[in-house]
Amino acid sequence: MPLYENLGFTNHPFAKTNADEEPDLESYFVAPPYFDAVVGDANLPSASVVLAPRGAGKTALRRMVESQAVKSQFLAVTYDRFEFGADQTVDDVTLQYHLRNIITRILVSFLSYLSEHPDISKGLSKEEKKQLALFVSTYLGDLTGDRVQELMKELKSLPEKFKTFWSNNVGFMEPVINFILKSNGLDKIDLPDVKQEEKRLTDTYKYQMELLLNLVRKLNFKSIYILIDRVDETEKTGNNPEASYRLIQPIIKDLELLGINGYAFKFFLWDKVEPYYKEDARPDRVQQYSLGWNRLGLKNILKQRLLAYSNQKTGSLNSLLLKQMSIDLDDAICVMANRSPRNMIRFCESILAHQAERDVLSGNIDTASIDQASVVFSGNLCSELYGEDxxxxxxxxxxxxxxxxxxxxxxxxxxxxxxxxxxxxxxxxxxxxxxxxxxxxxxxxxxxxxxxxxxxxxxxxxxxxxxxxxxxxxxxxxxxxxxxxxxxxxxxxxxxxxxxxxxxxxxx
Structure with a gap:
């Protein structure tokens, strides 16, 4: 029996530090004070920027915004993967590059939901069908089944059933366009018209996005939220805050784009990009928030996680101690976490790992395991952040x-x-x-x-x-x-x- 079961947990509560890998995140998520403001009103959507250190919970916050999509009636479109050509740099990334990626994701999301409403598809006007066919041919013409499955992994707010829908109807290397056109009763578009549409993207992106919104609203969505995350995790940005900002600069400084009626662009950014963002920032037009945690906030995050993984039976690591300490262990862990939920999880994982090495059958945690874990966790973290010298x-x-x-x-x-x-x-x-x-x-x-x-x-x-x-x-x-x-x-x-x-x- 694993140690976590002996401690009373249904699964390992500290196995994951990446919010995208936590299927039950919603059950223990602790919202920051401004969460409702970030979600906003789907009837009057607006852009916002959230700045936070790495490990502070940007992706968890983004996921919880996604979770509000059905309730608040907005289409959540996650944009957190940025691909580069062999010789391409962040300076080569243009607004057109981003818009093509965003429109592609909107289309895949829209078509996924549309598959459940054939009556809406049949009820489209002749002009609407022509416009949808043009969008599909322009943006999804080169898309194959395997690429759709990759996009479905990125579009995390979409129900799991849509992954099955695409895999059942489009082969792994098969182009998706034929299936889409046929299943929605759309006519094929001549290649010259497709090329013309691509050429017009720069000049008409606002018009194109308004047309897309009109189609999306037929599914009873009030607006479209574009959730931009992980800009500092690409091969071209890495630990470089300036490069990370330059990657999304074409979007974030375009106030006309951010102000398109019916759209809400939400940026979840590494706080190190702030000095570069300030040069373009317009706080009077785009609301900015800082995500940070004090000890009490972290302690609540720890409590909710423990409760969720123990069927509401354990809310503190103090209750698992073999011998009570003169300090509050939860407080001490949160002090060492230095305002970071990820650090808190890593420290706790280290405690359980060292306890398992000492006695995997134990139903308690001893102080020796905590001592050893505190040194190992701290040493590893410092090596990552500051280096050996x-x-x-x-x-x-x-x-x-x-x-x-x-x-x-x-x-x-x-x-x-x-x-x-x-x-x-x-x-x-x-x-x-x-x-x-x-x-x-x-x-x-x-x-x-x-x-x-x-x-x-x-x-x-x-x-x-x-x-x-x-x-x-x-x-x-x-x-x-x-x-x-x-x-x-x-x-x-x-x-x-x-x-x-x-x-x-x-x-x-």
Missing amino acids: IMKSMQKIGKELFTISYVANDVLKVSGQAVRNKITAWVSSGVLQQVGTIMVPPAKKPVNFYCVVDPSAVRVMHRTETFESFINDRWLPCDHCMTENLFDIELYARENAPSCRSCGREIL
Whole structure:
């Protein structure tokens, strides 16, 4: 019997960190405060942008917007796959490229639903049938059965039955156009007309999308939502925020496109693209939201996930401990997650994995497994985020609060300027930030004070301590801004009061 069953779970609650791979997400999703605003009104749809760090839940939020489609009567069209030619770069991507992909997805979604309503298909006017045939010939003319199945995986709001519909009626490598035209009573379009339609795309995209909307509304949808996600996960964008933004820049800066009546473009973007987006942003026309979680929010996410996977019996990992700790384990996990639901899931998965190694038959979690998991999880995360060189430097410094002179004189034995160059790189990586200035006697002027701000990095620096004492000795929550400070107050000189690394207020 797997460990998770011995712990009382129906399935492993932390097996997946990708929201698209979680079929039961809706049962434990915790909505951010502005969720209803992002969904909006299908009668008066509008564009919006959600910015969030990686792992904060952008895709989960997108999926829950998709889940509102039937109830709110909008057609949800997910656009999260961007394909490139061999020599193509993000700078080669044009508005036409995006519109062709978007219109293709709208058409496949529309035709999927239309398959259940042959009366509507038969009731189309002669002009509407001609227009639909032209759309199908222009945008789906090269589509084969295998490609339709790929699109169905992307169009996640479509019911599973439509995948079966396409696979039953179109062979793997068979063109779909013949089946579509025949099943909907549409005439074939001459090739010159198709080429002309492609040529007119740039000049008439607004008109074309309005025609599509009119067809979609015949199925009782009020509007069309275009949900754009994963722009930073392509082979051409990767970890480059500027390239990620340039990929969708042709869409997001086109206010005429975003303002087309009956359409709502929803962007779910990595927050690192914000500096580039600001150059084009029009907050007066496109609402912007930031997705972030504090400890209490993460704790609720953890609770709902545990309840969903235990038939509502277990809402806290504290109840699974072999021996109760002097800290709240759920709180401690959420502190270490550093505002990230994905990090929280990864840490919990590591705890269960180490417990299984120790005793797979156990019905409890012991503190040794938590200790080991905290170090392994933190080490892996820091290697991914900062690299080995930076973490070796952090471990050598050995303190989460320090000055330049301390590193230069007591640790590295180099010049102050050499340390300043290193600190600039550490700050840029995100592992370190300046947290004000302090007085260090006998100096008469204040000096810059730096703090290691990633809880995982602090844990790696103090990996020989038990997790329980590590949290007890360092966790200082700020009641004002709700920042989870994690440092030893003894590292402050007597002349200086410990203060929150975010808002600067005294925390003792």
